[in-house]
Amino acid sequence: MSQNWKFFKESVRHFWQVGSLVQSSRYLVDSLLADVDFAESRLIVEFGAGNGCVTRELLRRMRPDARLFSFELSQVFHEEISSIAARDPRLTAVHGCAMLAAQMFAAQSVDCVVSGLPMGNFGKCAKLGVLSTVHAVLKPGGHFSQFQYSLLDYRLMKRHFPAVRLGYTPLNFPPAFVYNCVSA
Template identity: 25%
Template sequence: MTSNQYVMFLQRFIKNPKRVGSVLPSLRSLASKMVQSVSWEDVSTIAEFGSGTGAITRFIELFNFKSELRETLLHQITESLKPEGKFIAFQYSLQMKKHLSEKFIIDKIDFVPLNFPPAFVYTCRKKEGI
C-alpha cells in the first residue's frame, strides 16, 4: 500500500472503528501465522469471515459484538465445523480466551507483535459432542 492508502485506511477507521476493525491493514506476518497450523493435505473446505484489505481480509473482532450476536456467531461456527475441525482467528487481546475455551479446545495462542495493533492468533478445534 502507498502512504496515501494508509492514511485513507486510518481515516476510515476513525470514522467507523467497529466496521473497519483495525487502525492499519493486517500484515503478511499475521496471515502467515494464521495459516501455519493448517494441515493443507487434510483440508477440503475453508470459510473466511469478513471482507476488507490487508494480507488477510477484515476479521470478526468477537469482543466488539453484543453477547447475543457473539453467541450466535460462535454457535454457527461450531455447527459448521466437522468433528476436530479447526477454527483459527485473531483477536487484539486475550479477552475472548475464556469464552472460546468453553466452545473449543484451544490448541495454541500465538502472539504476533509486529502487526499493528499486535494480535493473538487462536488455533482452536471443535470439541467432541458439540
C-alpha cells in the same frame, strides 16, 4: 491508492465495525494460518475479509481444487474482495454478515474457518452467534482461527473448543493474540 491508505479511510468511517486502523501484518497473517491443513482443506470460509490481506494468502496456499468463501460487511471492502474473485475462480466474495454462513453451508461441511472479525467490539450475543455459526458449519476436528488485540475472549474460546493453541504476534499494530482452535 495504497491498500493501507484505503483500509485506514474505511476504518475511520466505520471504526466500530472494522476494529483496527491498519490491515493485519504478514506476521499476523502467518500466525492466523499456521495451523490450517492446506493439503486436506477443500472448503475454507473467511469471516471479516477486510481488503483481502488474509484472503490473498489463503488463495496462495490453497489446493487448486479448494474453494474459499469470504464474508465481508463493508461495501468498499467487498468490492476489493470481488476484484480478487474476478481473477481467481476458487474465491466467492459474500457481501453480508458472517453469521449467514450457517444458512449457506450444510452442517459440518467446512474444513476451516479463518476469522478477522473484531470480536472485541462485539456484545455477548454477537460473540455467541459467531461461535455457534462456526460450530454449525465446521467438520468434527475442523480448524477455527481468530485474532484479537487482547486476551478478552480466551476463556470463551476455551469453553467452546476442546483444544485452543494461543499464539502471540508482537509485529503487528497493535500486537495481537491468535486463538487456534480445533472443533470437537
